[in-house]
Amino acid sequence: MTELSSVSALLAIYFFLAFASSSVSLDLVGRGASFPELVYLDAAFFYNLYNPDVSVTYYPTGSGSGKAAIQQDPPEVDFAGSDSLLKDSEYDAYPDLQMFPTLAGAVVPIYNIPEIAQSGITEPLVLDRIVLADIFLGAITKWNDARIVADNAHLSGILPDQNISVIVRLDKSGTTEIF
Structure with a gap:
């Protein structure tokens, strides 16, 4: 070499x-x-x-x-x-964009009605999908609305005559959108 x-x-x-x-x-x-x-x-x-x-x-x-x-x-x-x-x-x-599912989860509403906790009743409040939709649409505005009471006989006389405060995110939230 x-x-x-x-x-x-x-x-x-x-x-x-x-x-x-x-x-x-x-x-x-x-x-x-x-x-x-x-x-x-x-x-x-x-x-x-x-x-x-x-x-x-x-x-x-x-x-x-x-x-x-x-x-x-x-x-x-x-x-x-x-x-x-x-x-x-x-x-x-944007034809090149693709979506791939990576995670699944449940989205559920929460509520705070002190009268239920104070009553000692442990059965939860039930809001069917029609009632829930009407709450978000503003058609049901009080916790003691007849349609809420009808699904919650165990809470009859306990649900207060108070306005329901609907609270959601104001930004472009996907969770809020899918709800």
Whole structure:
């Protein structure tokens, strides 16, 4: 082997080792729905743990914010989380977007009626879907409305003559949208 070819061979080995040992890093950033936040953060932690050259970060900013970020040109994020589906118009405007189910969960209303707790009755308040819809539509406004009492005989005389306060998020929340 000539001296020139030995130097060439050493240079080749040097460059091979230098580039083979350098790591390529990738930063993936997502944002969107707050509902799956803990699952996504755990998944990102373990993915990062076993793939140190990849960093996955998720910011729970709300479904509307996540959808808006991924629909920018260029997109502000690599992926977005949303509780609500993309509309046909969004699929038409952004044909490369795809939705993949990652998590399922229940969305339930909560209530605070101190009179029920004070009564000692342990059976819960029952709100069927028609009654619940009418509460959100403003057609039922009092806790002692006849339609609520009809489904809750065990609470007859206990439900107060008080206004129902409906509280929802004002931002573009996917959870509120699917409810």
